[in-house]
Amino acid sequence: MNSMTPKLVVEGLTHYYPDEYTGESVHALEDINLELYEGELVSVVGPSGCGKSTLLNILAGLLPYKIGTASVDGNVIHGPGPDRGVVFQEHAILPWRTVAKNIGHGLEIRKVPQAEREKRVQEFIDLVGLTGFEDKFPHELSGGMKQRCQVARTLCSDPVVMLMDEPFAAVDAQTRITLQEELNRIAMATHKTILFITHSVEEAAFLADRCLVFSARPGRLKEIVEIGIPREQRNWTNMNDNAIFIAARDRILASVREEVSIAVEE
Amino acid sequence: MDRLWWHFQQLLKIDAMNLVILVIVVLIGWTIISETIPNPARYLPSPLAVSLSSVDMLVKGLLPSYYSDTLVRLIIGSSIGLAAGIPFGLLLGLNKTVADMFHPMMNFFQSVSGIAIFPIVVIWWGNSDTTVLAVILYTSFFPIAFNVLSGVREIPIRYVNAARTMGASKYQIMKDVLFPGAMPHIATGSRLSIGFAWRAVIAGEMLAGRQGLGWMIFTGQDADRTAEVILGMVMIGLTWIILDHYLLRPIEADTIERWGLVQR
Numbered sequence A: 001m002n003s004m005t006p007k008l009v010v011e012g013l014t015h016y017y018p019d020e021y022t023g024e025s026v027h028a029l030e031d032i033n034l035e036l037y038e039g040e041l042v043s044v045v046g047p048s049g050c051g052k053s054t055l056l057n058i059l060a061g062l063l064p065y066k067i068g069t070a071s072v073d074g075n076v077i078h079g080p081g082p083d084r085g086v087v088f089q090e091h092a093i094l095p096w097r098t099v100a101k102n103i104g105h106g107l108e109i110r111k112v113p114q115a116e117r118e119k120r121v122q123e124f125i126d127l128v129g130l131t132g133f134e135d136k137f138p139h140e141l142s143g144g145m146k147q148r149c150q151v152a153r154t155l156c157s158d159p160v161v162m163l164m165d166e167p168f169a170a171v172d173a174q175t176r177i178t179l180q181e182e183l184n185r186i187a188m189a190t191h192k193t194i195l196f197i198t199h200s201v202e203e204a205a206f207l208a209d210r211c212l213v214f215s216a217r218p219g220r221l222k223e224i225v226e227i228g229i230p231r232e233q234r235n236w237t238n239m240n241d242n243a244i245f246i247a248a249r250d251r252i253l254a255s256v257r258e259e260v261s262i263a264v265e266e
Numbered sequence B: 001m002d003r004l005w006w007h008f009q010q011l012l013k014i015d016a017m018n019l020v021i022l023v024i025v026v027l028i029g030w031t032i033i034s035e036t037i038p039n040p041a042r043y044l045p046s047p048l049a050v051s052l053s054s055v056d057m058l059v060k061g062l063l064p065s066y067y068s069d070t071l072v073r074l075i076i077g078s079s080i081g082l083a084a085g086i087p088f089g090l091l092l093g094l095n096k097t098v099a100d101m102f103h104p105m106m107n108f109f110q111s112v113s114g115i116a117i118f119p120i121v122v123i124w125w126g127n128s129d130t131t132v133l134a135v136i137l138y139t140s141f142f143p144i145a146f147n148v149l150s151g152v153r154e155i156p157i158r159y160v161n162a163a164r165t166m167g168a169s170k171y172q173i174m175k176d177v178l179f180p181g182a183m184p185h186i187a188t189g190s191r192l193s194i195g196f197a198w199r200a201v202i203a204g205e206m207l208a209g210r211q212g213l214g215w216m217i218f219t220g221q222d223a224d225r226t227a228e229v230i231l232g233m234v235m236i237g238l239t240w241i242i243l244d245h246y247l248l249r250p251i252e253a254d255t256i257e258r259w260g261l262v263q264r
């Protein structure tokens, strides 16, 4: 897999947030380098405030950056674009659109003909298990269903890379486990390249092919943990007996713990 | 059409009894007062006298003519006001800096009521239809534009960002995010706008001397035809209730209530 050209490349990315009031700037990211290959799911973990969302917002094109480069499929990122799909932490599906209309929004924006659009929308509604809820409005859905809807919306636009910022943080533990298994199944079915931000070490180890551990702020790439478990073998019934999973999880946990204590001492 | 019928039935079902009782009580009270005061024809004609005068004016064709004059002014004035005010508010809202800049100015203009700008408009265009229309336009434009702008400022940025990450253009963001997102404010703004426009029409007709319901009230007072004055007032109130109930409420029910943006 690594012989291919990477889908997403980040080189020497450093970011400061200027503070207009005090004049001091917040140093959020320091010299981030990473490559995502096709079909890979890479997770990012790190202490709160280490710059994970900052990285994601830069990659999404929502936050301008000055130092370093980031590119998707060889195109340098200058702003938002349909080659990158984002799943936000707080659901960002539009309350005034039905489930089907939300999921098809990206295609609508690109003026895909209605017949083709509807066919694709139905495909992804079925994939994320929202069949029967096509014509419901978001306020009629549970938290988990809203996140499924957001995932389907992103997939439906068929982006080159999918960026997810703690997408399951706001749902209950039971739903969360289901959503993780579903994302694993979706990753298998669609072969999407995914950058997945989370603060849950378990989640990162369960889902990722590689897990990037960030240091406390300013966020640096501290350690990369490879998790070589085939996707078909990933489900919560047998994961807790899986030696590779346990080793990876404990490795990541130890690494994050160190950083969290540094962050707390500051 | 179905919706209108449904609303009509709702009105009949729930409110009908209460409404009938209320109206009867008011009419009886009104009649009693009218019977006990001296010279009721001048100070407070009874409901019966008012209905007789309305029959009289109907027969002569004056009431329909006045009424349609007034209604046409309202419809033209506030349609243009809304059609211009909504896009204006959305456009200003596209850019946060522009929105912040215009917000206080819009607030200023929407607070200067239609009556207060009347004198200057009369100086410009005299006692003409243009004057009345200009005042209606002014009074309906600013409340809606200001409300839409406020509404756009309240839309969570993540909705706009979500559309941007799907490659939406400025126009698509306006159409798919800002317009529906500002819908609760568009609804209140439209209600305010049309309400203000309605007042402006009446006042405009009185001050500029153009024929219509306002004119009818004004001349009725001059000619000591108090029944006509009251008839005009009743017509004004009834028209507003009907507009509100059959036009504005159904629009709200189909949009912001359906989307769960407000609870009722």
Ligand SMILES: Nc1ncnc2c1ncn2[C@@H]1O[C@H](COP(=O)(O)OP(=O)(O)OP(=O)(O)O)[C@@H](O)[C@H]1O
Pocket (backbone or CB within 6 Å): A017, A018, A026, A028, A046, A047, A048, A049, A050, A051, A052, A053, A054, A055, A199, A217
């Ligand atoms: N818009 C902003 N303006 C100024 N500083 C910001 C802004 N957004 C984030 N920061 C700062 O940058 C640092 C990194 O924030 P970021 O949101 O990327 O952290 P995070 O890793 O996503 O944290 P969490 O796990 O809590 O979501 C924090 O110290 C934060 O205070």
Ligand SMILES: [Mg+2]
Pocket (backbone or CB within 6 Å): A052, A053, A054
């Ligand atoms: Mg974050």
